[in-house]
Amino acid sequence: MSLVLKDLFDGFRDPATLQALAHQIEQAAARLSKPLRIMEVCGGHTHTIMRYALPQRLPKNIEFIHGPGCPVCIMPKERIDQAIALAQPANHILVTLGDMLRVPGSTQSLAKARSQGADVRAVYSPLEALSLAQQHPDKQVIFFAIGFETTTPMTAALLAQTEALGVRNLFFHINHVLVPPAVSALLAEQPCHIDALIAPSHVSVITGAKIYQPLLARYGLPMVVSGFEPVDVMQSILQLVEQTLAGEARLAVQYSRAVDWEGNLKAQALIARFFEPRAMFRWRGLGDIALSALQLKAPWQTYDAEIQFASLLSNQPIDDHKLCICGDILRGRAKPQDCKVFAKGCDPERPLGSCMVSSEGACHAYYRYAKVTQIEVEVR
Amino acid sequence: MNRIQLSQGGGGLESQALISQLFYRYFNNPILAQAEDAALMTLSGSLAFTTDSYTVSPLFFNGGDIGKLAVVGTLNDLAMRSARPGCLSAGFIIEEGLPYADLERIVGSMAQALQQANAQLVCGDTKVVPKGAVDKVFINTSGVGQVQCQPAPGMNQIQAGDALLISGDIGRHGAVIMAAREGLDLTTELQTDCALLWPQVDALIQAGIHLHALRDATRGGVAAVLNEWAQATGLGLWIEEAYLPISEPVQGLCELLGFEAYDLANEGRMLIALPKSQVEQALSILQQLTDSQQAAYIGEVRAAQPSRVVMQTAWGTQRILDWPKGELLPRIC
Ligand code: SF4
Numbered sequence: 001m002s003l004v005l006k007d008l009f010d011g012f013r014d015p016a017t018l019q020a021l022a023h024q025i026e027q028a029a030a031r032l033s034k035p036l037r038i039m040e041v042c043g044g045h046t047h048t049i050m051r052y053a054l055p056q057r058l059p060k061n062i063e064f065i066h067g068p069g070c071p072v073c074i075m076p077k078e079r080i081d082q083a084i085a086l087a088q089p090a091n092h093i094l095v096t097l098g099d100m101l102r103v104p105g106s107t108q109s110l111a112k113a114r115s116q117g118a119d120v121r122a123v124y125s126p127l128e129a130l131s132l133a134q135q136h137p138d139k140q141v142i143f144f145a146i147g148f149e150t151t152t153p154m155t156a157a158l159l160a161q162t163e164a165l166g167v168r169n170l171f172f173h174i175n176h177v178l179v180p181p182a183v184s185a186l187l188a189e190q191p192c193h194i195d196a197l198i199a200p201s202h203v204s205v206i207t208g209a210k211i212y213q214p215l216l217a218r219y220g221l222p223m224v225v226s227g228f229e230p231v232d233v234m235q236s237i238l239q240l241v242e243q244t245l246a247g248e249a250r251l252a253v254q255y256s257r258a259v260d261w262e263g264n265l266k267a268q269a270l271i272a273r274f275f276e277p278r279a280m281f282r283w284r285g286l287g288d289i290a291l292s293a294l295q296l297k298a299p300w301q302t303y304d305a306e307i308q309f310a311s312l313l314s315n316q317p318i319d320d321h322k323l324c325i326c327g328d329i330l331r332g333r334a335k336p337q338d339c340k341v342f343a344k345g346c347d348p349e350r351p352l353g354s355c356m357v358s359s360e361g362a363c364h365a366y367y368r369y370a371k372v373t374q375i376e377v378e379v380r
Numbered sequence: 381m382n383r384i385q386l387s388q389g390g391g392g393l394e395s396q397a398l399i400s401q402l403f404y405r406y407f408n409n410p411i412l413a414q415a416e417d418a419a420l421m422t423l424s425g426s427l428a429f430t431t432d433s434y435t436v437s438p439l440f441f442n443g444g445d446i447g448k449l450a451v452v453g454t455l456n457d458l459a460m461r462s463a464r465p466g467c468l469s470a471g472f473i474i475e476e477g478l479p480y481a482d483l484e485r486i487v488g489s490m491a492q493a494l495q496q497a498n499a500q501l502v503c504g505d506t507k508v509v510p511k512g513a514v515d516k517v518f519i520n521t522s523g524v525g526q527v528q529c530q531p532a533p534g535m536n537q538i539q540a541g542d543a544l545l546i547s548g549d550i551g552r553h554g555a556v557i558m559a560a561r562e563g564l565d566l567t568t569e570l571q572t573d574c575a576l577l578w579p580q581v582d583a584l585i586q587a588g589i590h591l592h593a594l595r596d597a598t599r600g601g602v603a604a605v606l607n608e609w610a611q612a613t614g615l616g617l618w619i620e621e622a623y624l625p626i627s628e629p630v631q632g633l634c635e636l637l638g639f640e641a642y643d644l645a646n647e648g649r650m651l652i653a654l655p656k657s658q659v660e661q662a663l664s665i666l667q668q669l670t671d672s673q674q675a676a677y678i679g680e681v682r683a684a685q686p687s688r689v690v691m692q693t694a695w696g697t698q699r700i701l702d703w704p705k706g707e708l709l710p711r712i713c
Contacts, residue, residue, distance in 0.1 A: 003713055015695040018694075053693060124562065276481075348705055
């Protein structure tokens, strides 16, 4: 693997560029007739916004609403309990991506289950699940698949290989979720506090920008598909302000260095071969949303852990703590510091709600980068 | 292949053979050669005493190994209290089946590091445990050294107005270990920073620099040390993000795995709190030494924002630099 990654971010954190953009946004935003409330859908953007403290350089009438775009944060507790249940039998190995380990289910996390003897493996690449299955023919290996449209192709590729090699002891617990239905559910609610959208570029590298077209048609609000570096986000904000001032609602692609309209058609075909929309998926913090996640198609049910190990799994919904206001945060009705238990009863070590779970959740990002209050800007 | 066996830790003939053929050969010095139950030494003045255990995996990594680490790490802890490298003890817990050549290589790099530091290994212990009871080899070292500054540098001397320096680019040791565990091939680009800090500390003391506090930024990286200082002193530590030296390969790895360089471990980097008036002098001394050419001013201590570490970004925004949390795990999307 080559580590010349500099090209990907070089220049996209440049202070002079950021200053110039901040200045342009300030001038443009002065002409807005009311505050512009921008939802950044993806947790990666939330992380960038907080890590680089962008709000401190933005005028007061630009507000952020931190969206539901973190696949770890939105995983309902009952599905984590399912992962833990699948890890229990002595002949099972549960394989998942690292971030999942710390997420608490109703009684414990996968990391805790592991420390108590369950065989839980964290991997970087889904393909490692296949080698584990091959190394342990006497065991049932279950891949707990998570992620948005970005990671679905990797799971599909793993399925294709599993089938091609005739491996029979690898199963899939599918938790792949879809961005547009979740955003649509938020936009459909009344009153809606969202005026404009920043959509994640890495999703569109796979799906193309086209997946947002129905949202645009239905809700008519400015949207930009944006990269994750601070310059990307600032450029996107400027575009959204300009669209608003011009009274337009367009779907713009800021991250044109890798996103086009159609996306990666090969990956899309691979996904379509194995997956179909699930009638209903429960999002932690948002509740049931129709057609917002994927499941394996009927011909692949022999690989489906939810079907093959159904007797081990409960589907009983488990709610978050009653003081948790993640749902309101995701809807733009509240900020993390409005929560009574923020940074008191709830912190990244012992999260009570979904937004505190991974570094891309809104509460976690506020906790990590701003602690209880936004720190004051001090002039040297 | 010649491998370590349980009998070589049993205290009998085989143990004796291992000790005399390996340990005495490499660590040879008059105090160790007394071969009694305890080493006798004559010490005077104010002493610093410390201990640390080393369990790094893999044992061998780019630019070092567990042996070098076990000597350098403990001597660095002494140096942070202005103590000159003195005497060391070493305890080895070896897993049955460890290749003899690996053990010899580890002992060899310990001897080399001791020689470089002008320190002596004066007593030791070896245990061999059944397969699976430890992972390959764990080493504990303790060290004693003579304190050179009165008062010795410590957190209690940090004051508002102090400047903060880092002795070189950060995160390399953590990045090397992480890359090795992930099977990423970084062979030429990235080496651990594992190095003795005493030469740097000594040079600063000789030049009359008032070292208010020193801390080597090992586990938890620079972020952990800064937070510890902020909390212990009740002062605000204001860091300029752009001044923190980070090499390109480390930054690249952080991008790839979703880490921050200031959370990654270092084994040859220290943070220094000192009077602002001595910053230029201290930097020019450090920058002349091989291992601290990239030493840099990174920020200052203020009364504002008590007990917090405030990171100032290159474009004038500010945020909190928090403690590193939990197991270091990468983000996934
Ligand atoms: S601080 Fe915790 S409990 Fe409160 S909204 Fe955030 S995640 Fe929920």
